[in-house]
Amino acid sequence: MKKVLMSACLLGKRVRYDGGDLTLDDRIVARWRSEGRIVSVCPEVQAGMSIPRKPAEIVSGTGDAVLEGEAAVIEKEGDDVTAAFIEGARIALDLCQRFDIDLAVLAESSPSCGTISIYDGSFSGETIPGRGVTAALLSRHGVRVFSQHQIVEANDAILAAGA
Numbered sequence: 001m002k003k004v005l006m007s008a009c010l011l012g013k014r015v016r017y018d019g020g021d022l023t024l025d026d027r028i029v030a031r032w033r034s035e036g037r038i039v040s041v042c043p044e045v046q047a048g049m050s051i052p053r054k055p056a057e058i059v060s061g062t063g064d065a066v067l068e069g070e071a072a073v074i075e076k077e078g079d080d081v082t083a084a085f086i087e088g089a090r091i092a093l094d095l096c097q098r099f100d101i102d103l104a105v106l107a108e109s110s111p112s113c114g115t116i117s118i119y120d121g122s123f124s125g126e127t128i129p130g131r132g133v134t135a136a137l138l139s140r141h142g143v144r145v146f147s148q149h150q151i152v153e154a155n156d157a158i159l160a161a162g163a
Ligand code: SF4
Pocket: 007, 008, 009, 010, 015, 016, 017, 041, 042, 043, 044, 045, 107, 110, 112, 113
């Protein structure tokens, strides 16, 4: 049975920058859990960042640009935390490779986990199209990434693969 990588905050773990979570109450995810299908990851915390931690956003680009060295992840007060975000993405990729995972469900808009949109770097709550650093790295290695708003689509992909 194929496993699914999921953002830890969606599973109720209080790992967000503000110490909160984004618990997803979903019957499909509940079934995945009962099947033992889910592997949890919080790229930022597993890269050594604290809970709580200062908010950070990608400035002047997307996760793809960060991976190419063309954009940075900056905390609200101005400190550069790009290296930790890249390390977190590598940790998530390592989990996918270790457990033969090719599908992930990640928390939308996060500078690590966003799959369709990310915050725009202005710390104003505005978003732009693009992927976070972890979502970008996983995608580049063949992992299909879905947001928490695409659970049905993710489940359909699992069913289509007979996994
Ligand atoms: Fe961790 Fe990703 Fe959730 Fe942010 S969105 S708290 S990096 S799992």
